[in-house]
Amino acid sequence: MSESTAVAPRERIVDAITSVLAQVLDYELPALTEQSRLFDELGLDSTGVFELLMQLEEALEVEFDTDNLEMAHFETVRSLADFVAAEMDR
Template sequence: MKPLQQLSTIIAEVKEQTDWTDKLTMQTNLIDEVGLDSLQLIQLMLKVEEQFEIQMDFERFDYDHMLSVEAFLSFLASLGARFTEVEEHV
């Protein structure tokens, strides 16, 4: 599963809306377009930490990291996120 797919699955869980697994793109704004409220943002961060095996560095975290999925994934990569690039076989 690619990082975009992993993140979209997490967002779908947090938002309790399965359609996010299909409509999230690298350009999606995580605040304005996804519409995460403060509780959902905390849930997202906790799930991201678990999924990508990182500790969020909130001193380095900035609102700009949420302006796109691409920016958020880059931030996670800078923290040493472990993205699984294994192709799924059906």
């Protein structure tokens, strides 16, 4: 793996999260920030979490270790981006 692909830029991760959220929730999202709350503001549910993870794995070419998953990772766009970045670094 080249150095440029070893660590995904945060912007790419956040863009992927935003894009996949729009698909999973099936509506155009308002402008999201890293503080946007996935359950409270956007209406993500447990079924959506599963779909979100599967599509993020495909979009970012990563496989998440489900042993590391915690509901806190889905609190905000930032917390999810932090989790994804950590998974991509392992």
